Every structure is written in C-alpha cells, then in structure tokens.
Amino acid sequence: MGAGVRLPSVALKAALIVLFAFVIFGPIANMLIWAFAEVWYFPHKLPLKWGFAFWERVFRPQGNAMASLGTSVVIAFGTVLCSLAIAIPAGYALGRGKLPWRTAFLLLFLLPQAFPSVAVHMNIARIFYSLGLNGTLTGVVLVHTLQGLVFSVWIATAAFAAVDRDLELAARNMGATPFLAFRTVTLPLALPGILASAIFVFLTSLDEFTGTFFVGVPEIKTMPLLLFSASMEGNYQVASITALILLVPSILFMLLIERFLKADVLAKVGS
Amino acid sequence: MMGLTSITRDRLGSLLLILPALLTIGFLFLYPLGYSVIWAFHGPDGWTLSHLAKAYDFYSQDVWFTLLIVVAATAVIGLFSIMIGGYLTLGESRWAVGILKWLYRWPLFIPFVVAGQLMRTFLAKNGMMNSLLVSGGVMEPLQAASFLDWRGILITFVWKQTPFVTLLVAGAMAALDRSTIEAARNVGAGRLRILLQIVVPQVMPTLMTGLILSYVVMMSVLSVPMMINAQTPTMLTVDMAWRINSYGDYPVANALGFLSYAMTAVVAWAYLRRGVKEKGAA
Numbered sequence: 271m272g273a274g275v276r277l278p279s280v281a282l283k284a285a286l287i288v289l290f291a292f293v294i295f296g297p298i299a300n301m302l303i304w305a306f307a308e309v310w311y312f313p314h315k316l317p318l319k320w321g322f323a324f325w326e327r328v329f330r331p332q333g334n335a336m337a338s339l340g341t342s343v344v345i346a347f348g349t350v351l352c353s354l355a356i357a358i359p360a361g362y363a364l365g366r367g368k369l370p371w372r373t374a375f376l377l378l379f380l381l382p383q384a385f386p387s388v389a390v391h392m393n394i395a396r397i398f399y400s401l402g403l404n405g406t407l408t409g410v411v412l413v414h415t416l417q418g419l420v421f422s423v424w425i426a427t428a429a430f431a432a433v434d435r436d437l438e439l440a441a442r443n444m445g446a447t448p449f450l451a452f453r454t455v456t457l458p459l460a461l462p463g464i465l466a467s468a469i470f471v472f473l474t475s476l477d478e479f480t481g482t483f484f485v486g487v488p489e490i491k492t493m494p495l496l497l498f499s500a501s502m503e504g505n506y507q508v509a510s511i512t513a514l515i516l517l518v519p520s521i522l523f524m525l526l527i528e529r530f531l532k533a534d535v536l537a538k539v540g541s
Numbered sequence: 542m543m544g545l546t547s548i549t550r551d552r553l554g555s556l557l558l559i560l561p562a563l564l565t566i567g568f569l570f571l572y573p574l575g576y577s578v579i580w581a582f583h584g585p586d587g588w589t590l591s592h593l594a595k596a597y598d599f600y601s602q603d604v605w606f607t608l609l610i611v612v613a614a615t616a617v618i619g620l621f622s623i624m625i626g627g628y629l630t631l632g633e634s635r636w637a638v639g640i641l642k643w644l645y646r647w648p649l650f651i652p653f654v655v656a657g658q659l660m661r662t663f664l665a666k667n668g669m670m671n672s673l674l675v676s677g678g679v680m681e682p683l684q685a686a687s688f689l690d691w692r693g694i695l696i697t698f699v700w701k702q703t704p705f706v707t708l709l710v711a712g713a714m715a716a717l718d719r720s721t722i723e724a725a726r727n728v729g730a731g732r733l734r735i736l737l738q739i740v741v742p743q744v745m746p747t748l749m750t751g752l753i754l755s756y757v758v759m760m761s762v763l764s765v766p767m768m769i770n771a772q773t774p775t776m777l778t779v780d781m782a783w784r785i786n787s788y789g790d791y792p793v794a795n796a797l798g799f800l801s802y803a804m805t806a807v808v809a810w811a812y813l814r815r816g817v818k819e820k821g822a823a
Contacts, residue, residue, distance in 0.1 A: 283637045287644070292673070294647050297659035297700070300669040304662050315672045360562035363555040370552060375559060382570045383754065386805060387761040388778045389798025392785050393573035393580070416569040423562055477652030480763045483782070494654045494764075501658050501768055513658045520650040 361426025413481035429463025596796035657768035
C-alpha cells in the first residue's frame with residue numbers, strides 16, 4: 271500500500287479512537303461537571319454557575335455524607351476481616367491439603383454468582399429480620415462477605431497453590447510444627463495474593479448496593495445508598511460528588527491490579 | 542496402617558479448615574435460595590403454581606422486557622469485545638493498540654450505582670451526548686430528547702460490562718499460538734477473515750464464559766434500571782423490590798425471582814449443551 275492510502279487510514283484510526291475516548295470518558299466528564307455545578311438547567315450546555323457550595327455541604331463534619339463514608343469504611347474493613355478469617359483456612363485446604371471433592375467445593379463457591387442476586391438478597395433480608403440482624407452492621411457485613419466469598423476463596427486458593435511445597439516440607443523436616451511452618455513460611459509467601467483478594471473484597475464491599483438496599487434499611491446508609499437516594503431526589507450535585515468519591519478507589523484498583531495480582535497466581539485461579 | 546490414619550487425619554483437618562466457608566455458603570446462600578423456592582411455590586393450601594401465574598399475569602411485559610434487554614446487551618457486549626480484543630491482537634499500528642489498551646478498561650471496576658449516576662447525567666436531555674450531537678450538527682437542538690429509557694439501560698450495561706468481557710477475551714487471544722495466524726497472513730488472508738475464522742473460534746469458550754457471567758450480573762442489577770428507567774415496562778429486579786417494599790408480597794416477589802433464575806438457567810443449559818456437542822464432535 272502506498273503513502274496515499276496510509277494517511278487517511280491514520281486519520282480514520284485517530285478519529286475512531288477519539289470517538290471511543292469520548293464514549294469512555296464522556297459520562298465521567300459529565301459527572302465531574304455536575305460535581306462543580308451550582309446552577310445548571312436545560313437547554314444550557316454548561317453550568318451557569320460553578321463552585322464548591324455542594325462540596326461544603328457534603329463534607330460538613332455533621333453532614334450525612336461523612337457519616338455514610340464512615341459507615342462504608344467500617345463495613346468494608348469488617349467484611350475484609352470476616353472474609354480473610356473464612357478464606358485463608360479454606361484457601362489453604364483447597365490449594366494445599368488433600369481435600370476430597372476439591373473441584374466440587376470450588377464450584378460450590380462459584381454458585382452464588384450463577385444466580386441473579388436480588389432474589390437471594392430479599393430472602394436473606396427476610397431471614398435476618400427474624401434474627402434481628404436487619405439494619406445492623408453485622409447483617410450488612412455478612413451479606414457483603416457472601417458477595418466477596420468466591421473471589422477471596424478462589425484467589426487465596428490460587429495464592430497457596432502457587433507456593434512451593436518443598437519450602438514448607440523443609441521447615442517441617444527441621445522440626446517446625448505444621449502451624450509454625452504455615453505461619454513463618456507458607457503464609458508470608460502467599461501474602462501478596464491474599465492482600466490482592468483483601469483489596470478486592472474491600473472494594474466489592476465499598477461498592478455493594480443490592481444487599482445493603484435490602485438488609486441495611488433503614489438504619490445503615492452506605493455511600494452507594496446515599497448516592498442512590500440523592501440521585502433519585504434529583505440532587506445531582508451531591509450524587510455526583512458521592513459518585514466521584516466511589517470512583518477514585520475503583521479506578522486506582524483498575525490501574526494497579528496487574529501489580530497486585532502476579533501472573534503466576536492469576537494462572538492458577540480456578541484450576 | 543499408620544499411613545492410612547494420617548491421610549484420614551489430613552483429610553479431616555482440611556475439611557475442618559473449609560468448614561467456616563461451607564457454613565457461610567449454606568446459611569447465606571443455599572438456605573435463602575431454598576426459602577425463595579418455597580415462597581414461590583407454597584401457599585396456605587400446599588404446593589401451588591398460583592403465585593407464578595399471578596406474577597406472570599401482572600408482569601409478563603417486564604419479563605419479556607428484561608429478557609430482551611439482557612440478551613441484546615449480551616450480544617452487543619460480545620460484538621464489541623471481539624472487535625476490541627481482535628484489534629488488540631491483530632492491529633498493526635502500535636500507537637493505536639497502545640491507546641486502545643489503555644482506554645477500554647476504565648469502566649471495569651466502576652460500580653453499577655455509579656455507572657447509573659454517570660449515565661443519568663450523560664444521557665439526559667441536557668447531557669453531554671445531546672450537546673455533542675447538536676454541536677456536531679447531527680441533530681437540531683429541539684430534537685434533543687432524553688435517552689433515559691430502555692436505551693439508557695442498554696447503553697449503561699454495555700458501557701459497564703464490555704471491559705470485563707474484553708479483558709478475558711483479549712487475554713485468551715494473546716495466549717493463542719501465533720503460528721496459525723502468521724500462516725494465514727502469509728497466504729494472504731485479510732485481518733477480518735483471520736479474526737472470524739481463526740481467532741474467534743479458538744477463544745469461544747472464554748468469550749462464552751465471560752458473556753454468561755455478564756448476563757447473570759445484568760439480570761441481578763437493581764440500581765441501574767431504577768435510576769435510568771423510571772417508567773414501565775421495567776426490569777424484574779425493580780418489580781421484586783417493589784413487591785417487597787410496598788406490599789411485603791413475598792410469594793409474588795419470589796415467583797418473579799424464580800422467573801429470573803429460569804431465564805439464567807436456560808442460557809446456562811444452552812451453553813453446556815453446546816459444550817457437550819462440541820466435545821462429541823471432536
């Protein structure tokens with residue numbers, strides 16, 4: 271192909287990429303504009319008045335946004351602790367031990383992803399209601415733990431499976447008890463993978479909407495619920511600022527995921 | 542004899558380690574799941590199909606609406622992920638591949654409720670999409686209309702889920718043996734033909750897995766249809782929440798839930814059957 275064909279093809283590619291960039295970033299940019307708009311209505315293409323008035327309202331110490339952020343973070347840390355307590359032993363057994371029906375167990379943890387979750391969540395809420403768990407932090411943490419369970423167990427399994435078995439055997443041969451060998455050899459080596467799963471669970475919990483919607487109401491108001499109600503009330507500024515706060519960790523994670531999840535662990539996920 | 546008991550002890554130990562995880566799944570998933578089926582099919586006079594009939598009677602329009610939206614979104618996501626993944630694998634200009642690779646992932650971990658809010662502003666009457674169409678001369682200002690209906694749900698789903706499927710598909714494409722591609726290129730096959738006849742058939746299992754996971758996720762989303770589409774018909778998730786929050790009507794809500802399981806099961810069954818057929822043919 272000659273140079274004459276080359277040039278339009280570069281221009282076409284560039285045009286397509288610009289269009290694609292608009293599709294990806296347009297909605298994010300629109301939200302950013304709303305976050306700093308004070309007055310904006312149809313048919314104006316841009317806000318009539320810009321400013322930080324709504325930021326002040328959101329970040330006021332006694333405002334409900336700060337309270338929601340606090341609730342969300344407490345729940346996310348609780349969910350991470352709960353998930354790790356469940357997933358580390360399970361991941362060790364699945365990745366290391368001589369567990370019978372290993373594949374069946376791995377598939378069992380996948381099962382919640384195979385069912386539309388709303389139908390399950392509304393029944394969890396009903397069961398929790400009779401146990402007095404509705405509208406409590408514990409109830410919401412439990413629901414979030416279920417949501418993150420498949421990721422935490424599968425990634426922990428892969429992380430333990432990627433640790434060289436001989437190292438643990440060497441420690442055992444030098445007289446270490448199984449628990450000492452686990453604590454000083456296996457766990458530290460599997461730690462990067464487990465940290466990745468912890469970050470993933472933290473993020474899932476921070477962003478979770480449906481489970482909190484059914485189980486948390488009316489007492490527990492996390493950031494996603496605050497965003498939802500602000501948006502439904504037509505308060506686009508508060509909704510957009512809340513969306514922005516939730517967007518930052520999601521995008522950071524997207525940009526950094528490859529550093530956390532090493533290829534050798536990724537290759538073992540689900541195998 | 543000693544060896545045998547130590548193996549049994551190891552197995553018991555492993556089962557003990559996995560027990561908390563099993564209890565969590567049992568109590569928080571299997572139990573509510575069983576509960577939902579009982580609610581859907583059990584009445585004061587024993588087992589019954591009347592809840593299901595009532596649910597379909599009230600919401601048949603929404604059942605079809607949900608199915609159409611989710612199937613259409615899945616198809617579009619599949620198409621886009623093949624296009625993006627294909628360009629990342631076969632594209633010749635390094636800068637375009639690099640930019641595309643950096644661009645396509647952004648929505649990957651953005652939560653649905655945030656995506657819903659982004660699209661609520663972007664697709665609104667005075668949103669950026671209309672502004673661009675008007676500025677570009679594609680549309681008169683008076684024609685500007687809100688896209689916040691079924692189109693909005695579809696656009697949000699595609700925007701949010703395409704990166705996930707593309708990530709899987711592009712990964713599978715990158716792992717392919719390049720020699721068949723090079724061989725086809727050497728005999729003069731065009732890139733589109735290489736993509737459709739050589740690359741796509743080989744990544745089909747990954748593509749299908751990604752699409753089915755996306756399908757289930759979209760079937761489960763409550764926030765997006767609530768935020769984007771305030772009119773009827775709407776998606777089943779919204780109807781379920783409405784039945785529960787406004788009427789405390791668990792039988793009908795769970796019958797709708799059963800319909801959403803059924804819609805997922807049909808797709809999973811079709812996929813598994815196809816897998817079996819392929820294995821039989823090979």
